[in-house]
Amino acid sequence: MSSSPTRASPTRAPDISRKVPEEASADSLRxxxxxxxxxxxxNNNLSLRRAxxxxxxxxxxxxxxxxxxxxTLQATHEPLWRGGESQSETYLNLSQTLEWSGRSARIRSARKSAAAARSRTAADSARLAQQVAEAYVKAATAETRRRRLAQVTRVxxxxxxxxxxxxxxxxxSGYAVRRIQLERARYEQRLAAARLEARSARRQLALLILPDEAPSVAAETLPGVPPPSISRREALRAALRARPELRRRQSEVEAQKAALRAARQEAWPDPSVTAGYKQQSNGFEGAFLGIGIPLPFFDRNRGAAEAATARLQSAQxxxxxxxxxxxxxxRRAYAAYTSTRRRSQLLNDELLQGSGDLLRIAQTSYGEGEMSLVELLDAADAYRDARLTRIELRTDLWTRYFRLLRAMGQPLDLP
Incomplete structure (x- = not known):
C-alpha cells in the first residue's frame, strides 16, 4: 500500500459547514x-450587600x-441625728445636660460621614460591576469557543x-489513518478543556450575580458588531464629571471638615442644669435650681483637633x-481600547474575512477529487485557528470597552 496521501471520492466529503448542536447540559442552563x-x-452580590x-x-x-x-432623675434621703434628736432631709433632683456648643457640628459631621459611606458604596458598586462585566465577557467567550471547537471536532x-x-x-494509507487519529485526539483534548473552561466561567459569573448555592449560568453571545468609538476628550470629561471615586473623595473631604469643626467646638464644655425639690423633717420644704459648667483647664480637646486637621489634609x-x-x-483605557479596535477592524476586514471561503473552497476541491482528506483537514485546522483568533480578539475588544466605560464612570451596558 502506498504511503502517499490518497484522493477521495466525491461522496466522502464531510459536511464541515453543518452546525453542531449544543450540549444538552448547556441547553438546560439559564x-x-x-x-x-x-x-x-x-440584588444578590454579597460584597455589595456588605458595603x-x-x-x-x-x-x-x-x-x-x-x-x-x-x-437624670435622682432621689436622696439624708437622716441626721444628735443625741436623742433626729432630723432628715429628702431631695428629688432632675438634671439635664445642655448641648449648646458642639451639637450642630456633631450632627453635621455624622451626616457627612454617612454621605461619604454612601459614596464609597457607589464606588464599590462600580468596581464590582466591572468584575461582573468582565466575568460575563469571559463566560460568553468560553461558550463561543466551546461551540467552535465542538464544530471542528465533529469534523x-x-x-x-x-x-x-x-x-x-x-x-x-496507514500514515493517513494515523494522522487523522492524532488530529482527532488533539481536538478531543481541546474540546474537553474548552468545556471545563466554560463550566468554570459559568460558576464564576454565578458567584458574582446569584445567591449562595445557586446553579451556574451561561452568558449570551457577544454582539458581532464592534462597540462604538469614543473620543479621548469625551472620555476625560465624562470621567471627571461622573466617576464615583471623585464623589467619594469629595464626600470624605466634607466629612473631615465637619469632624474638624466638631473637634474644635468640643473645647467649649456643655453646661448641665439641675432642678429639684427638698423636704426637711422640721417641716421646711422648697424647690431649688442649680447649674454646673465644666472648666476647660486641663482638657481643651486640642489633640482631637490636631488629629482631625491631619485627617482633613490626608483626605484632600x-x-x-x-x-x-x-x-x-x-488615558490608559482609551489607548488600549482604540488600539484593540483598530486591530479588530484590520483583522476582520483584511485577514480573517476569507477563512470561511477557504474552507468552502477546500470542501469543493475535496469533493471533486483535487485535494486529499489530510489537506482538507488542514484547511479545517486553519478554519479553527481563524475562528478562535476572531473570538479572542472580540473578547479583548469588549473587555477593553467595558474598562473604558468604567474609567469614564458610565453605566456598563451593551450598545
Missing amino acids: TVGLREALRLFR QSEARALQGEARQARAYPNP FRRADSSMAERRDEGDA TQQTLARREIRNEV
Missing part, C-alpha cells in the same frame, strides 16, 4: 444577558447623633470514521491623587 446579570448582581450594610450603619449613627441626652470524528472505512477497503491629598489616577486610568 442564559442571561449583561443587563440582567447586572440586575442580579445588584450597603456599612453605609446603613453610619446612617443610623447619623440619626442617633440628632438625639438629645436623656435627663475530525467523521473523518476518523470515514478513514477507518477506507482503510478496511484498502483505499487509505487623596482627592488630588484620585483625580490624577483617574486621568491616567482613562
Whole structure:
C-alpha cells in the first residue's frame, strides 16, 4: 500500500459547514444577558450587600447623633441625728445636660460621614460591576469557543470514521489513518478543556450575580458588531464629571471638615442644669435650681483637633491623587481600547474575512477529487485557528470597552 496521501471520492466529503448542536447540559442552563446579570448582581452580590450594610450603619449613627441626652432623675434621703434628736432631709433632683456648643457640628459631621459611606458604596458598586462585566465577557467567550471547537471536532470524528472505512477497503494509507487519529485526539483534548473552561466561567459569573448555592449560568453571545468609538476628550470629561471615586473623595473631604469643626467646638464644655425639690423633717420644704459648667483647664480637646486637621489634609491629598489616577486610568483605557479596535477592524476586514471561503473552497476541491482528506483537514485546522483568533480578539475588544466605560464612570451596558 502506498504511503502517499490518497484522493477521495466525491461522496466522502464531510459536511464541515453543518452546525453542531449544543450540549444538552448547556441547553438546560439559564442564559442571561449583561443587563440582567447586572440586575442580579445588584440584588444578590454579597460584597455589595456588605458595603450597603456599612453605609446603613453610619446612617443610623447619623440619626442617633440628632438625639438629645436623656435627663437624670435622682432621689436622696439624708437622716441626721444628735443625741436623742433626729432630723432628715429628702431631695428629688432632675438634671439635664445642655448641648449648646458642639451639637450642630456633631450632627453635621455624622451626616457627612454617612454621605461619604454612601459614596464609597457607589464606588464599590462600580468596581464590582466591572468584575461582573468582565466575568460575563469571559463566560460568553468560553461558550463561543466551546461551540467552535465542538464544530471542528465533529469534523475530525467523521473523518476518523470515514478513514477507518477506507482503510478496511484498502483505499487509505496507514500514515493517513494515523494522522487523522492524532488530529482527532488533539481536538478531543481541546474540546474537553474548552468545556471545563466554560463550566468554570459559568460558576464564576454565578458567584458574582446569584445567591449562595445557586446553579451556574451561561452568558449570551457577544454582539458581532464592534462597540462604538469614543473620543479621548469625551472620555476625560465624562470621567471627571461622573466617576464615583471623585464623589467619594469629595464626600470624605466634607466629612473631615465637619469632624474638624466638631473637634474644635468640643473645647467649649456643655453646661448641665439641675432642678429639684427638698423636704426637711422640721417641716421646711422648697424647690431649688442649680447649674454646673465644666472648666476647660486641663482638657481643651486640642489633640482631637490636631488629629482631625491631619485627617482633613490626608483626605484632600487623596482627592488630588484620585483625580490624577483617574486621568491616567482613562488615558490608559482609551489607548488600549482604540488600539484593540483598530486591530479588530484590520483583522476582520483584511485577514480573517476569507477563512470561511477557504474552507468552502477546500470542501469543493475535496469533493471533486483535487485535494486529499489530510489537506482538507488542514484547511479545517486553519478554519479553527481563524475562528478562535476572531473570538479572542472580540473578547479583548469588549473587555477593553467595558474598562473604558468604567474609567469614564458610565453605566456598563451593551450598545
